[in-house]
Amino acid sequence: MHLRFLLRMLASVLFVCGCSDSSGPPNGPGPLAVMAIQSGNSQSALAATALPTPIVIVPQDQSGRTVVGQTATFTIMAGGGFLSSNTGQTNPDGTITAPTWTLGKSAVPQQMQVAAGGKTAVVDASVRSAYTIDVRFFGRSLSTDQQALFTSAAARVRAIIVGLLPPVDATGADVSSCTGATIAPLSGTIAGLVIYASLDSIDGPKKILAQAGPCYIRLDQNNQPDYRTVIGVMKFDTADVVSLAAAGALENTIIHEMLHVVGFGVFWNLKNLSDTSDTATARYVGPGGIAGCQAVGGTVTCASSVPIENCVGIPDCGAGSIFGHWRETTFRTELMTSFTNIGPEPLSVMTIKSFEDLGYTVNPAAADGYTIAIGSSMLAGDAFFAPPTSGAWERPLRVRPRALPTIAANFASGK
Numbered sequence: 001m002h003l004r005f006l007l008r009m010l011a012s013v014l015f016v017c018g019c020s021d022s023s024g025p026p027n028g029p030g031p032l033a034v035m036a037i038q039s040g041n042s043q044s045a046l047a048a049t050a051l052p053t054p055i056v057i058v059p060q061d062q063s064g065r066t067v068v069g070q071t072a073t074f075t076i077m078a079g080g081g082f083l084s085s086n087t088g089q090t091n092p093d094g095t096i097t098a099p100t101w102t103l104g105k106s107a108v109p110q111q112m113q114v115a116a117g118g119k120t121a122v123v124d125a126s127v128r129s130a131y132t133i134d135v136r137f138f139g140r141s142l143s144t145d146q147q148a149l150f151t152s153a154a155a156r157v158r159a160i161i162v163g164l165l166p167p168v169d170a171t172g173a174d175v176s177s178c179t180g181a182t183i184a185p186l187s188g189t190i191a192g193l194v195i196y197a198s199l200d201s202i203d204g205p206k207k208i209l210a211q212a213g214p215c216y217i218r219l220d221q222n223n224q225p226d227y228r229t230v231i232g233v234m235k236f237d238t239a240d241v242v243s244l245a246a247a248g249a250l251e252n253t254i255i256h257e258m259l260h261v262v263g264f265g266v267f268w269n270l271k272n273l274s275d276t277s278d279t280a281t282a283r284y285v286g287p288g289g290i291a292g293c294q295a296v297g298g299t300v301t302c303a304s305s306v307p308i309e310n311c312v313g314i315p316d317c318g319a320g321s322i323f324g325h326w327r328e329t330t331f332r333t334e335l336m337t338s339f340t341n342i343g344p345e346p347l348s349v350m351t352i353k354s355f356e357d358l359g360y361t362v363n364p365a366a367a368d369g370y371t372i373a374i375g376s377s378m379l380a381g382d383a384f385f386a387p388p389t390s391g392a393w394e395r396p397l398r399v400r401p402r403a404l405p406t407i408a409a410n411f412a413s414g415k
Contacts, residue, residue: 029065035072035114035121036060038095044128047159047366048081048105055098055123057088057114068094070116077122078111080104088114103127105366107158129363130164132192133157133258138181139198140238146245150197153254160352161262163361166406167191168218168230173404178215179233186231189407194231195261202237208320209244209340210236212257213266214401221406227271228359230404232261252345256335263358264336264351265324266401273357274308276323282310284326286357292350292364297371301330306350309338326350334370346370 040055059070072088085099096114103110103125110125133154137147173186179196186194196215202208212234218226234257244250260266268274273286283305284290293302301307307327311317314328321328321338328337335345346368356362 029067030061030063032059032067032070032117032119033062034060035116035119036064037121037123040098040123042124042126044126045103046162046363047103047107047127047129048363049365050100050102051125055101055112057096057098057121059094059096059116059119066094070094070096072096072114072116074098075113075115076101076111077113079108079125079127080106081110081112083112098123101125105159105368106152106155108152108155127159129158129162131158131161131360134190134192134194136194136196137198138179138183138196139200142197142199146199146241146250149245149251149254153251153258154195156255156347157258157262159366160347160363161355161360162363165192165228166218166226168404168406170194170216170230170404173216173231175215175231175233178231190230190404193229193262195234195258196232197234198236199238199241200235201239202235208237209240209253210234210257211320212260214261214263216404217401219403219405223405225270225403226359226406227263227267229261229263229401234258234261247342249340249345252335253340255347259336259351260324262355262360264354267358268308268324271358273354274323275305276308279310279322280312282308282323282327284308284354286354288353288356289350292348292353293372295349295353297373298350301372302350307331311338314339331372335368344368 036058038056038058040051040053043051043053045051057072059067061067071090073086074083074088075086076083081102081104083099083101088096088098090096098114101112104127107127107129110127112123114121114123135150135154167189170186170188170190175186175196176183183196202211212232214229214232216231218228218230220226236253241250244253268284269276274282274284276282285305289306290302290304293306307330308323309317309321309325309327311322317338325338326334326336328339331337333341333343333345334351335347336351348370349364349367352362352364352367
């Protein structure tokens, strides 16, 4: 009896063990369910530069196990950047390293999509800039599309001027005399730049497109003018806005005027960055602008200075053009010449480096591609020079910028 009981128990144990042995090894990963971002998401870099850390993607099943042997494709979804390839590197462990991602030229959200086997994931990145621009609209109402162009223009400027500025206390600042509209005195601190923008009737179509400039500038720690703008204004002629938008030139016009508000051309004489003692040879002498011109092919033209607008031989070239732009007959299509152009208007490294001369921290990598003709000056009447067809850029803002004191405790961080 006792022996039978032991034999039955042994048989039960063998039966259980046999069932356990028949289950075999664990199953492998299931079908691809998700493209997981292992590392490299939410990075930042300067505009038009590559992200510093590799982005690694893991194809996974619904249990989080790596699904090996996947081939992924990568696509820029937002921000205007570019990839070194549209496919990634498949690693022995089944992970996929994304191609090098160079960000776009504006401080807007950047996105890249990775896709494999019908599954996708979006990798985010951001353009690094400590410079802030707050555009405030006044006067006539702007459409949503028009306002979006101002936002886009500010993002482009923030990509080229990237350094933190010393904040100022703007309490009590009156911008009404600058804008020509009744605006309540300001209060609080401004860390970067505030721009008041509007549409207004100026002089009819294809003449003056806009006027812009600084209203208030900073003082440095020695209570001297800093010449980096705190508050400025831009006005655009209602007679030209529709045609500029139709030609795809409105955003460039806004960027051009915004750069004047920042200080382009406005403070050159006050900062001893230009020599206009002889109109015929009016020139820019800041080292940054000169180096930038040489970098785009101006080894002869800019051997020691950069030609600035003197209005020689150009009709309709007046106070809004002379001495405050690059010379039209030399640089033609560059964004910061004094006349609009049909077609692309690149923002060159010459323009970006000129802001370095004004005391801004800049990102030359964000420049558009641009080359001047064979490194030699072009004079009025040259066969290469086509008279402007869209009218002069602007007339000067007839307001002398006033100064607001920098908050001294934070000044050291502003350079």
